[in-house]
Amino acid sequence: QVQLVESGGGLVQPGGSLRLSCAASGIIFRLYDMGWYRQAPGKQRQLVATITSGGNTIYTDSVKGRFTISRDNAKTTVYLQMNSLKPEDTAVYYCNAVRTIHQAWGQGIQVTVSS
Numbered sequence: 437q438v439q440l441v442e443s444g445g446g447l448v449q450p451g452g453s454l455r456l457s458c459a460a461s462g463i464i465f466r467l468y469d470m471g472w473y474r475q476a477p478g479k480q481r482q483l484v485a486t487i488t489s490g491g492n493t494i495y496t497d498s499v500k501g502r503f504t505i506s507r508d509n510a511k512t513t514v515y516l517q518m519n520s521l522k523p524e525d526t527a528v529y530y531c532n533a534v535r536t537i538h539q540a541w542g543q544g545i546q547v548t549v550s551s
Contacts, residue, residue, distance in 0.1 A: 438462040438540040440531045445545035448521055452549070456516040458531030458542055465512035468535045472505060472516045474527035474547075481530065485516060489535075498524075521549045 444456040456472065471486035485495045485505040493505055504517040514531065526549050531542035 438533070440533060440540055440542035442529065442531050442542045442545040445529060445547045447548045447550065449551050450522060450549055452521050453517070453519045454521065454547060456518065456529055456531075456545065456547070458514045458516075460512045460514070460531075460533060463512075463533060463535075463538075463540070465533075466509040468533045470505075470507055470514040471532040471534070472514075473530045473532055474525075475530070475544075476524075476527040479527075484529070486532075487514065518547070521547075523549050525549050 439461045441459045442456060444454060448454050467489055469486060469488045472484040473481050474484050475481040483496055484499055485503055487493050487505045487507050502520045507514045527547060528544040529547050530544045533540045
């Protein structure tokens with residue numbers, strides 16, 4: 437059974453940093469493309485960043501230069517380092533794993549950026 441478990445969210449002041457982690461089990465992690473998505477209240481879920489099985493990364497424009505996605509295949513974990521956080525980064529963040537037609541989601545974790 438596939439499980440993606442996010443951790444590391446919480447409340448942070450504008451300009452602060454957080455690191456999200458997503459621990460995966462039940463999949464051959466190194467073969468999967470991994471991603472982080474977010475959904476703010478009243479808005480659609482949107483892509484934040486992805487990292488392919490080969491280590492290539494893609495970021496949405498609003499987080500370029502502030503967020504970094506990385507993966508540790510030995511620990512079957514994907515990370516999202518978030519720096520210079522802004523109130524508009526407030527959302528529920530979801531971990532995603534995809535390989536061909538197979539896809540899995542984490543349960544989501546809240547990130548709130550507020551003073």
